[in-house]
Amino acid sequence: MSKIRTFFKNLRSPFTHLTLTTPYAVLIGSCILALSIVSYGYIVRPIQNEVRDLVKEVAKELKLKGSSWEKCLASDETMETIGTDFTDGTQAGVTGTPTTFILVKKSGVYATVAKIEGAQTEEFIRAALDQALSGKAKTTPFTGAPITSNEFVQGKDGDVMVVEYADIECPYCIRFHPTITSVMNDYQDRAGFVFRHFPL
Secondary structure, three states: OHHHHHHHHHHHHHHOOOOOOHHHHHHHHHHHHHHHHHOHHHHHHHHHHHHHHHHHHHHHHOOOOOOHHHHHHHOHHHHHHHHHHHHHHHHHOOOOOOEEEEEEEEOOEEEEEEEEEOOOOHHHHHHHHHHHHHOOOOOEEOOOOOOOOOOOEEEOOOOEEEEEEEOOOOHHHHHHHHHHHHHHHHHOOOOEEEEEEOOO
């Protein structure tokens, strides 16, 4: 994984001083996308295997027993879920992790009160939740996928929801986890929480 990150980090450097007009930027972007699709078997599959190994290590540390989680891990359905979450996050405008949306239901549809990027403080998250709960918050359309009944919802499944897009390997997500956990413990009777995968 570190070799792949180094490759892409170094890949950006030749373009640092280029000023690209829109047609050239679109052309370069299309080429990169095409190469990504072609190289799927060479890059994406090894990353998936590395993630599976990481999850096994975490499960071992947590002393999980039984074969149910191993079955889940080996399932293509699990990888499809992660892929669906990633596509959804991209559609919602997620560009880094963690990204957390505070949503409020209006006319049966969730709208965004706040899009919170990075590992923000408890006070920051609480202020955004209080604004959503006040019923007076200004909103923008939420372009992510609707929250469904088969997603894991912690807390109250109601008018105010928190949707976090995160990567289990991201150090900022790891730092943010105790923060969002503490906040949601205090707001569990007033708001719900949904986790969605966004592997970087």
